[in-house]
Amino acid sequence: xxxxxxxxxxxxxxxGSAVVRQFIRETDNVVINVDALTYAGNPESLAExxxxxxxxxxxxxxxxxxxxxxxxxxxxxxxxMHLAAESHVDRSIEGPAVFVETNVAGTQNLLEASRAYWAExxxxxxxxxxxxxxxxxxxxxxxxxxxxxxxxxxPYAPSSPYSASKAASDHLVRAWHRTYGLPVVLTxxxxxxxxxxxxxxxxxxxxxxxxxxxxxxxxxxxxxxxxWLYVEDHAYALRHVLEKGVDGRTYNIGGRSERTxxxxxxxxxxxxxxxxxxxxxxxERLIQxxxxxxxxxxxxxxxxxxxxxxxxxxxxxxxxxxxxxxxxWYLENQAWTERVRTGAYREWIETNYGHRGALI
Ligand code: NAD
Ligand code: TYD
Numbered sequence: 001x002x003x004x005x006x007x008x009x010x011x012x013x014x015x016g017s018a019v020v021r022q023f024i025r026e027t028d029n030v031v032i033n034v035d036a037l038t039y040a041g042n043p044e045s046l047a048e049x050x051x052x053x054x055x056x057x058x059x060x061x062x063x064x065x066x067x068x069x070x071x072x073x074x075x076x077x078x079x080x081m082h083l084a085a086e087s088h089v090d091r092s093i094e095g096p097a098v099f100v101e102t103n104v105a106g107t108q109n110l111l112e113a114s115r116a117y118w119a120e121x122x123x124x125x126x127x128x129x130x131x132x133x134x135x136x137x138x139x140x141x142x143x144x145x146x147x148x149x150x151x152x153x154x155p156y157a158p159s160s161p162y163s164a165s166k167a168a169s170d171h172l173v174r175a176w177h178r179t180y181g182l183p184v185v186l187t188x189x190x191x192x193x194x195x196x197x198x199x200x201x202x203x204x205x206x207x208x209x210x211x212x213x214x215x216x217x218x219x220x221x222x223x224x225x226x227x228w229l230y231v232e233d234h235a236y237a238l239r240h241v242l243e244k245g246v247d248g249r250t251y252n253i254g255g256r257s258e259r260t261x262x263x264x265x266x267x268x269x270x271x272x273x274x275x276x277x278x279x280x281x282x283x284e285r286l287i288q289x290x291x292x293x294x295x296x297x298x299x300x301x302x303x304x305x306x307x308x309x310x311x312x313x314x315x316x317x318x319x320x321x322x323x324x325x326x327x328x329w330y331l332e333n334q335a336w337t338e339r340v341r342t343g344a345y346r347e348w349i350e351t352n353y354g355h356r357g358a359l360i
Pocket of ligand 1: 015036038041060082086088166190
């Protein structure tokens with residue numbers, strides 16, 4: 001297979017960095033990593049890929065059209081995989097504007113820069129070009145406990161400013177396909193977990209709070225259900241869809257691991273009890289039920305038959321083994337977690353948990 005040049009936006013974030021590391025480790029492709037380095041982006045997450053000759057880092061904001069056009073001119077990509085986004089639901093509730101600016105307007109900017117570049121290419125390069133939009137299962141809204149899981153035909157019904165902004169971006173990508181003929185694929189994935197996840201999200205927050213003997217704040221009764229996918233499995237799925245997905249098609253990606261939040265937090269505690277036992281007692285003693293998230297989606301679940309039947313992709317990691325790897329990674333990489341927990345992080349913890357009554 002010939003060497004491809006792939007623009008990856010958001011490649012210094014949690015999922016993007018896993019994709020970049022995999023591309024560098026397992027393929028011959030050149031990665032052009034476009035990332036503004038917001039609070040969630042960290043070049044250290046790139047590990048061995050950071051200084052690799054096939055990795056080009058462009059610190060560019062996707063809201064800046066002129067800079068995006070320069071990136072396309074300078075790097076002449078064969079494909080774009082778009083992950084850059086504001087990604088945290090609780091932050092979207094506290095401050096939605098930047099979610100619309102980056103996730104909606106930024107995506108439109110990237111689509112326009114991609115389209116202008118694509119239109120100038122010769123017929124062969126135009127036919128082979130791909131814009132892969134990476135999205136979330138949260139666009140489908142939530143499910144009752146006995147509802148069937150989300151399929152690619154489930155109507156959109158987003159609940160939070162985050163999921164509404166991602167839904168809007170999905171619609172833009174489809175419109176650019178239908179109206180302008182831009183070759184696109186879309187993926188909608190469930191909750192990811194694994195190394196290098198910013199500790200505002202459930203699993204790393206619980207690991208780090210537990211290690212510091214702080215309360216483990218579970219929203220509401222802890223009975224909301226999420227489907228969990230190990231981040232390396234998501235990265236494999238994305239590479240698979242970019243290479244083999246049918247033009248214009250959407251693929252749902254899931255981990256076949258539905259759990260209530262309380263089950264997840266208990267599993268984190270049990271894993272820590274084995275890996276880093278606390279002389280004060282089992283970590284579960286730290287669980288604290290706090291005020292719920294407004295508009296909190298009850299359940300997400302994924303029907304992955306399309307990607308599994310048509311593209312032969314399936315998750316490799318089980319939740320218990322993935323969680324074990326994740327917990328061990330956080331134990332062994334405390335320097336990384338120390339560096340990302342800056343003053344701005346502490347302010348966020350105060351904003352999100354101060355009013356919930358958690359003793360953080
Ligand atoms: P993340 O917050 O860890 O990383 C986002 C990255 O985007 C960061 O590196 C940040 O610097 C960059 N970024 C943000 N705004 C930017 C801008 N204006 N210009 C350029 N770069 C910018 O997010 P993540 O969890 O890795 O998620 C990546 C993508 O996958 C997102 O599009 C998200 O919606 C989607 N997704 C995430 C999950 C999940 O569980 N985390 C699940 C399904 C889909
Ligand atoms: P999160 O990691 O923010 O992902 P999302 O909201 O995109 O699914 O949260 C996962 C679940 O965990 C969600 O139902 C909210 C819940 N949660 C808590 O109970 N406590 C917390 O401190 C956080 C951050 C999340």
